[in-house]
Amino acid sequence: MSDTAEEVTRAQLGHGLRIAALLVATAIALGLGSANLLSRLDSHVSPSTQLIAFAALAAVLAGEATLLVLGRAWGRSRWLAIAVVLAASALSYTTLPEGRTSTSADWIFGAANWVGLVVLLDRPLRTAALFLLAHGLVALLNLILLTDVSRADLARFATGSVSVLGFPLCLAVVASVLGGLSTAAATSRREIERVRVAEAVAAETHRRRRQRFTELSATTVPLLEGLADGSLRPGDPVVQRSCAIEAARMRRLFAETDTVANPLLHELRHCIDVADRKGVVVELDARGRWPAPPVAVRRDLTEAVVVVLATAASRARVTVVGSADLVSVSVVADSGEVDVPTPVTPGVGVEALNNGNTVWMEAQWQPAS
Known part of the structure; x- marks a missing residue:
């Protein structure tokens, strides 16, 4: 019974974190991201490509919302979702105006990171960190390989990376800490129950021994x-x-x-x-x-x-x-x-x-x- 209660509590905590992460990702990726995209859509080399990338992120968020309603997790399909997020990021950078990486025109730099984190929230912290590193690496490669990079561009990219990668990483750390605390609490509770059971067994054994002695003492x-x-x-x-x-x-x-x-x-x-x-x-x-x-x-x-x-x-x-x-x-x-x-x-x-x-x-x- 206690293990069932712990699993329910852990599931409820994870469900709440997923809802919070989905709301944050939706507000940033679909809200701010769409505003930045639409305001500068004409400046992109291929606006339709940017819309396709935006639709891919929206589809991943819709998948997360559907799984939450059904009470299910991503399972093996999570890696397909991460591939979609990284592919959308790379696709967006192929038609980004030259020299506009990590600027307001680069809407996907601050959007894809949150979408990927939503998918990886229940995974170990190192998995989320590797994804954020891959996401930043895609933007950095675009800046270095496809544009005439300057020292100012690198400084702007480094400054933007602090918030783009740091804030989602903080949420991943919180989720990892809460998961660790939940596991530690469950372990402690099981240990307490084990000690209580051992004490009850010892008390019952002592009671039976005294009862046996009482039964034998008469004859x-x-x-x-x-x-x-x-x-x-x-x-x-x-x-x-x-x-x-x-x-x-x-x-x-x-x-x-x-x-x-x-x-x-x-x-x-x-x-x-x-x-x-x-x-x-x-x-x-x-x-x-x-x-x-x-x-x-x-x-x-x-x-x-x-x-x-x-x-x-x-x-x-x-x-x-x-x-x-x-x-x-x-x-x-x-x-x-x-x-x-x-x-x-x-x-x-x-x-x-x-x-x-x-x-x-x-x-x-x-x-x-």
Whole structure:
């Protein structure tokens, strides 16, 4: 969203600059330029050639106006437009009265520069500078090659070049600076957002760690403290069973933050891994497709597996069957009699059956409820 806003702001700024440059170029090239041209049209060797050059500049400005209305840029056609501007400049100088370069009769000297700048306003500064240099070079070559140049003519050309080339160059510099400021502002904003995201991630990570410690402190921490102070014996089967249950719960807790396609199966595999490490052969069978249950629901569904596998002697089978209306997690193992866990989430029910050393336990969840 922020990148989109920056692009919109940058586009609006560029659009405004293009409008301002077009207005300035139109006022100078078509306004003052036409006035100078018409007032001295008869003094030119070929008035029609001068009118053709004037029409070429007007066509380029009309093209810029059309692109502005359509909200588009010049693209590759900009170089054709620049070629038209330089060609119009050269064409005008071929029929300019001798010795009149950079005078009031030389209307195109102060007109073509603004027209070309309009086309190159969104390009790097060096591109606009090269164009203005080429435009001045066309006038200088006409002065040197086609006329009997004097020191006064060169001085007049140098004086006129200060404003003819300097003012458009100043506008190009302003456009370049504004473009650089826009880019720097966008970069700074992205950096600020990156830092904010990093801080938010760090805060969320810390919150999750504290939440994990709180969840483990009720059962795991007392067990570890009992083993540490000697009040609980590692050889006691009850203690071993409690350790297996807490180990499975911890692995499940760590797996809850993983980004996977099926979090229920992912957490079940982590719970089963504890039994696998004890040498219990566990089969996992999943059938159907079901919506991803919330974390609290997944804990209730997997708790039955955790409790049964903690005392499984040699074998167990875990089955997951699901649909859009019902998700069932069942486990059968040679675990003997076990305590049936009480679910804390509404909509989750647990059932158990014992047959000698074999126990079957099933947890069901109805998403609709």
